[in-house]
Every structure is written in structure tokens, then in C-alpha cells.
Amino acid sequence: MDVFGHYSRYYDLLYRDKDYVGEAAYVAKNIREHFPNVKTILELGCGTGAHAEHLARLGFNVHGIDLSDEMLTCAKARKSSLPECIADALSFSKGDVRNVRTGKTYDVVVSLFHVMSYQTSNADLEDAFVTASLHLKPGGLFLFDYWYGPAVLTQRPEVRVKRIQDDKIKVTRIAESETLVNENSVNVNYTIFIEDKESGKVGQLKETHRMRYLFMPELNFLLAKNGFNIIVSKQWMNDFDLTDTSWNGFVVASK
Ligand SMILES: C[S@@+](CC[C@H](N)C(=O)[O-])C[C@H]1O[C@@H](n2cnc3c(N)ncnc32)[C@H](O)[C@@H]1O
The missing domain is CATH 3.40.50.150 (Vaccinia Virus protein VP39)
Incomplete structure (x- = not known):
């Protein structure tokens, strides 16, 4: 997938x-x-x-x-x-x-x-x-x-945490980035925790989005x-x- x-x-x-x-x-x-x-x-x-x-x-x-x-x-x-x-x-x-x-x-x-x-x-x-x-x-x-x-190279990507929920799930997404200066790109590495509110079970996804x-x-x-x-x-x-x-x-x- x-x-x-x-x-x-x-x-x-x-x-x-x-x-x-x-x-x-x-x-x-x-x-x-x-x-x-x-x-x-x-x-x-x-x-x-x-x-x-x-x-x-x-x-x-x-x-x-x-x-x-x-x-x-x-x-x-x-x-x-x-x-x-x-x-x-x-x-x-x-x-x-x-x-x-x-x-x-x-x-x-x-x-x-x-x-x-x-x-x-x-x-x-x-x-x-x-x-x-x-x-x-x-x-x-x-x-x-x-x-x-120019803004990406001046400011540089920071670690960002986003928390959000609806009535069923709670999502916490952490974005940690590495700048690939010779490729004009940033790898944004996401770790996403999804908690099922009813059972309390937590699943984890990892994804990397490469951005130019x-x-x-x-x-x-x-x-x-x-x-x-x-x-x-x-x-x-x-x-x-x-x-x-x-x-x-x-x-x-x-x-
Ligand atoms: C950050 S999302 C933005 C989606 C939507 N434009 C929005 O504003 O919510 C990036 C989208 O680009 C699509 N995408 C990235 N590369 C693509 C490609 N080469 N061909 C078709 N879709 C692509 C992804 O599947 C994803 O849905």
C-alpha cells in the first residue's frame, strides 16, 4: 500500500x-x-x-x-x-x-x-x-x-506534534524531519498513534513523505x-x- x-x-x-x-x-x-x-x-x-x-x-x-x-x-x-x-x-x-x-x-x-x-x-x-x-x-x-x-532553508522544519480526536479515536501525529540539502528535499517522518477510545488499544503507523x-x-x-x-x-x-x-x-x- x-x-x-x-x-x-x-x-x-x-x-x-x-x-x-x-x-x-x-x-x-x-x-x-x-x-x-x-x-x-x-x-x-x-x-x-x-x-x-x-x-x-x-x-x-x-x-x-x-x-x-x-x-x-x-x-x-x-x-x-x-x-x-x-x-x-x-x-x-x-x-x-x-x-x-x-x-x-x-x-x-x-x-x-x-x-x-x-x-x-x-x-x-x-x-x-x-x-x-x-x-x-x-x-x-x-x-x-x-x-x-528560501523559507524552508531559513526556518528549517521543526518537530511538530498534532493531537486530534473524534468520538471513536484519538490520533497523535509526530512529524520529525530531515532536510536533504543536496536534493532540495525534506523527508518528513510521521509517527502516528491511533487510540481506540472504547478499548484503549493503540495502533502505530510510520510514514515518510518526501517533499521538494x-x-x-x-x-x-x-x-x-x-x-x-x-x-x-x-x-x-x-x-x-x-x-x-x-x-x-x-x-x-x-x-
Ligand atoms: C497532502 S495530500 C493533498 C490532497 C488534497 N489536494 C488536499 O488538499 O486535501 C497529497 C495528495 O497528492 C496525491 N499524490 C501525490 N503524488 C501523486 C501523483 N504522482 N499522482 C497522483 N496523486 C498524487 C496523494 O495521493 C495525496 O492525495
Whole structure:
């Protein structure tokens, strides 16, 4: 089972405090500023479909792609729990962002919550950009967030502990990271303890997520090479310029 196979079971619980509604609104605002009449969106790395749901609520038709069967099962369950008018605007299928081809083109491609930073080699990243480009109509937009290199190297990843619970389980997740400076990457090593509240039994999972941090010159180069022009480059979720303290970068590129 791939790393997200285990992860998806606890994913929505771990990220239930993540502001998917606000993030979808931010993405929609950035789309409409540059391309007012967008209807169709392809989402690369849709996970459990939370952004897709809220983008659909904002009037877009969204097709989500993910590599993980477990994530897609959650996304499809989400879809079936939604009112028909929202569910009808959503579809999901399995695919690898590096080589998936849906046979359709879209107004916009989005890839959110660091999916591009999961593409750690030059070839993987470029293949994902090719996928985005091939699925866009001329003039279409590609929006994504990513780990911004200057901030990662200035701040350095710290040990982080996250505790969260619902009525059935208690989850404690410890993230310990090692920075691979010669690979522009960080191995985020998660140890996850899941306690069943009724029996008191505790299970443990270990996962390593390798994340690549990116710098503007390489993004400019790789995007331009694949037919994109960066029209917005700023901090994720605000309109400030990138600095060595802004870990999350955000790009809007046009084809
Ligand atoms: C941190 S999660 C983000 C999920 C979702 N975008 C969100 O915001 O909740 C990263 C997602 O990227 C997917 N992913 C990573 N590499 C992928 C690849 N090469 N092809 C397809 N999906 C990929 C994982 O399966 C996972 O669902």
C-alpha cells in the first residue's frame, strides 16, 4: 500500500481544522481575476475531494485525479453525501499526475496542498507540468501551491506534534524531519498513534513523505519550458510577496 493508503483513513480527521472553504474561495478569486468565465477544472492530487467539493459549491465543474485508491474512496463517498446539484459537478478517477491523460481539456488545472512538492525529481515535476499543460485549453490557467525553498532553508522544519480526536479515536501525529540539502528535499517522518477510545488499544503507523522545496528560477524555467507564463507568484492565501519566511508559495500560470 502506498504511503497515502494508510494516511487517508485519518486524513479528514487530521485536517478537519484545515480551512478548505476559505482555500477554495481564494483559488476561485485568483481564477476569476484572470479568467472570469471558467467552468471546468481538473484537480491533480485531489485527495479526499475537499477542495473539489467547495469549488463545485462555487459553481465550477471539477474532475479530481489521485493516485491513492483510499483517498479516492473517501472522495467518492464525499460526493455521494452531497446534494445532487453539487455532486453532479464532481467526478473523480485514478491517475498519476505525472502521466494521466483524461482525453479532455479544461479551463483550469489546480493542484493544492503541496501536491507539486510531492514530485521530488526534476523529471517527476516536469512530467506533472506536462500533464497540466496537455489538459489546458489555450489561455487556460494552472494554479498550485508548493514549499518555497528560501523559507524552508531559513526556518528549517521543526518537530511538530498534532493531537486530534473524534468520538471513536484519538490520533497523535509526530512529524520529525530531515532536510536533504543536496536534493532540495525534506523527508518528513510521521509517527502516528491511533487510540481506540472504547478499548484503549493503540495502533502505530510510520510514514515518510518526501517533499521538494522549490525556488523561483527553477519554477520559471520548468514552467516556461512547458508553455506556461507565470502571471502571479505570491504567498499562499494572501497577496504578499514571497520572503524567506513564507513557507507556502502560490503560482498562477497561464498557458
Ligand atoms: C497532502 S495530500 C493533498 C490532497 C488534497 N489536494 C488536499 O488538499 O486535501 C497529497 C495528495 O497528492 C496525491 N499524490 C501525490 N503524488 C501523486 C501523483 N504522482 N499522482 C497522483 N496523486 C498524487 C496523494 O495521493 C495525496 O492525495
